[in-house]
Each structure stands twice: as C-alpha cells, then as structure tokens.
C-alpha cells in the first residue's frame with residue numbers, strides 16, 4: 001500500500017461506535033464465548049467498564065490536547081525519586097507446562113503524577129499518584145507476580161519459551177511526559193520493564209515525551225510501542241491508505257527516530273476490526289494490544305491481546321490481584 005506523507009494532527013471527537021468486529025475464526029474460551037460476527041461485549045458489566053474507560057480516555061485526551069494542556073507544576077515529591085536503584089534481578093521459576101489459555105493481565109496505565117485540585121472526574125478515573133503506583137509495583141513483587149514483556153508472551157506462544165509464573169505485563173499509553181517524570185523512575189527502581197505506547201504526532205510536543213526522553217527510556221531497557229500517528233478510532237477510518245499510514249507509518253517513524261525495531265502496537269481506544277488486525281500483521285508488528293475486557297490471553301490472539309486499565313487505588317489493586 002502506498003504511504004502518503006500528509007500528517008494530520010487530530011484527536012478523536014467522534015462518539016465511540018463500531019468498536020470492534022470479530023469475524024475471524026477463534027477458539028472459544030471462558031472469556032471469549034460470543035458470536036464471532038458480533039460486536040457484543042463479553043458481559044454487560046464489561047461493556048460498562050469499557051465505555052467508562054474509553055469515555056474517560058477520550059475525554060482526557062480531548063481535554064488535554066498537546067497544545068492546550070496547562071504546564072505541569074513541579075512537585076517536591078520529585079525528591080523522593082531522586083535515588084534510583086538499578087537492581088533488576090527478578091528470580092522466578094517458569095510455568096510448569098505450556099498452556100494456550102494464559103491468565104496474564106496486561107495493565108494499562110495512563111496518568112501517573114500527583115493529583116491536581118482541578119482534575120476532572122475523567123482524569124481521576126485513569127490517574128494514579130506516584131505513591132500509589134510505587135505501592136502497586138512493590139505489591140506485585142511481594143505477592144508473587146513477575147513482570148514480563150509482550151516479547152516474552154510472543155516467544156512463549158511461538159517458541160514455547162518458558163514464561164515466569166504469575167506473569168503480568170505493564171504498559172503505558174499515549175506518551176504523557178508525566179509518565180517519564182514519575183513512572184519511569186519507579187519502574188527502574190523496581191527493575192521492571194514496561195512498554196510505552198506512543199502516537200507519533202505527539203512526540204516533542206508539550207506535555208508529551210520528547211525524543212530524548214524516549215531514547216533515555218529505551219537505553220534504560222524500556223520498550224517503545226506504536227499507538228498510531230494521530231490516535232484516531234481506527235475503525236472509523238475508511239480510507240485504506242490513511243489506515244496504513246496510522247498503523248505502518250507510525251512504526252516506520254518510530255523506527256527511524258529511535259533506530260530500533262518496533263514490534264508492538266496498541267490500537268487507540270482498543271478499537272479494531274479484521275482489516276486493522278490484518279494491517280498490523282502486514283506492517284510487521286509481532287503483537288497488538290486490543291480490548292479492555294479480560295486478562296486471559298491465547299496463542300490465536302497475539303494481535304488482539306486483552307488488557308485492563310490499571311486500578312487507580314491500592315484497595316482495588318489488591319482485590320484484583322490476589323497474592324500468589
């Protein structure tokens with residue numbers, strides 16, 4: 001497909017509909033038993049959760065478009081993160097045997113920073129303070145979880161490469177600069193690798209990662225994935241070239257900027273359909289993160305990986321992730 005060089009800087013303003021069409025063959029699971037032709041969510045509560053999360057995400061993005069978000073106010077909390085441990089050893093034993101259906105939560109974080117008094121409800125719905133995020137990371141380690149990467153999951157399925165027991169994946173969306181300032185040091189302190197999904201038009205814009213920050217995170221062992229070029233609802237793009245630019249073009253831009261291969265894609269708003277999945281494969285991604293419904297993965301769904309928004313409090317986090 002042709003690759004046209006006409007960047008558009010847009011944020012989604014249209015209502016969410018036609019979220020996802022699953023009409024390719026798949027193995028029914030406890031979590032995915034549904035008509036393959038339907039856009040139906042797995043449960044009513046899942047739909048409600050999905051809508052809340054995406055409404056919050058859309059509202060947040062719209063409110064905080066990179067040209068009009070107020071500048072960040074530095075906090076004295078920064079001092080707490082000045083000393084960064086470089087310990088990274090995670091000892092773990094692998095899963096006993098290969099299993100297609102994996103209970104592997106993929107957590108999605110958006111905002112990690114001190115709360116502002118004027119934060120809207122939509123922001124609070126997806127925001128954690130650095131202290132809460134740090135506590136969650138500590139809890140994972142103390143409760144028997146092992147942070148793995150999308151590549152670990154991919155190799156587990158493709159090559160039967162052993163995977164740690166109680167695996168969990170950490171991911172961050174949209175490339176907010178606050179993630180660099182607050183979450184990145186905490187990840188390094190705990191020796192965790194996370195994947196940061198960025199949409200390329202945001203890079204070097206106020207409130208978003210700079211190219212230098214992306215390179216610094218890469219150098220520290222973090223993974224950068226693509227989240228498209230302009231963060232649209234891909235399912236609402238009918239022009240195939242435009243779709244290709246979002247999916248493949250963003251990969252090429254990141255690879256040119258960073259000098260590394262980009263293997264992971266995250267569908268903006270978790271919205272995709274068969275055409276989009278096929279393009280993600282054709283573009284050369286090795287996996288793609290999809291909807292927000294379950295934590296169950298399977299070999300047939302490397303391009304529809306199931307994710308969940310990270311709980312925003314420790315109470316919710318403990319309830320969701322019982323000690324192993």
Ligand SMILES: [Zn+2]
Pocket residue numbers: 057173174227231268269
């Ligand atoms: Zn996003």
